[in-house]
Amino acid sequence: MxxxxxxxxxxxxxxxxxxxxxxxxxxxxxxxxxxxxxxxxxxxxxxTELLHNIDPLILHVGKSFHRKAAFNTSIRAALRIGDWKLVTGDPGISVWMPPPESGLKPILPVEPTDKDVWLFNISADPYEKVDVSDTNPDVVDLILDRMQDYYNTMVPPLWPNPDPNCDPAKHGGVWGPWV
Incomplete structure (x- = not known):
């Protein structure tokens, strides 16, 4: 292993x-x-690091954690550096059902929050249950700065206009090529 x-x-x-x-x-x-x-x-x-995502099309209105970092924490993003993983913006719906034999409890959806920054120590907390952002502000700032570096160099997302011809109802209820 x-x-x-x-x-x-x-x-x-x-x-x-x-x-x-x-x-x-x-x-x-x-x-x-x-x-x-x-x-x-x-x-x-x-x-040493892994950018999971930066999605500027999904914004979360919450308490901004803009201490000294330039990255807009309302943007849904996640970056891991070493043992640290930082999640910003709207974390989405967190539902996890463990295998029955594991003996672990399911992680069910949490109530909506106005928080927009979470920091996890992946080695100590692989299930990302304990947010340590408040006790590690320097780590948060470091990762937010790195997120800003990625943001500055990313290709802007292209979200095309809807194409009514892609509606599965027009193709026998099946998703498939329509062009």
Missing amino acids: SEAFIHVSDWFPTILGGLAGGNLNGTKPLDGYNVWNAIVNGTFSPR
Whole structure:
């Protein structure tokens, strides 16, 4: 078993470089890392952070946590750096049903809140139940600054106008290509 920090985007460079013995020359810059040594030898992963999401189309009206950071915490976003994971904006509906044999209790939807920043220590709290943002403001600021870096370089989302031809009712109740 490995507890290395690995993401699905690491599979291509890992299979190519680690397993197949190839190289990444001529490929575009990749988000993934070759984590072969972390898997096989138990070394640390070269990955130190993972941007889960930044969705500026979903805003949450809450208590802003704009201490010194520039990132707009009303935006739904999540970023993990090391053992820390920061979630901002509207966290969505949090429902989790554990396997019956686990003996764990389900996590049911929480009441709406005006809070818009949550910080979790993933190693100590893998189920993200204990928000430690109030006791770790420097970590919050550091991750918010990094979120702003990602935000500054992201491609703006394109939400196309609705196409009435995609309505499944026009295609026998089936979602499928209509063009």
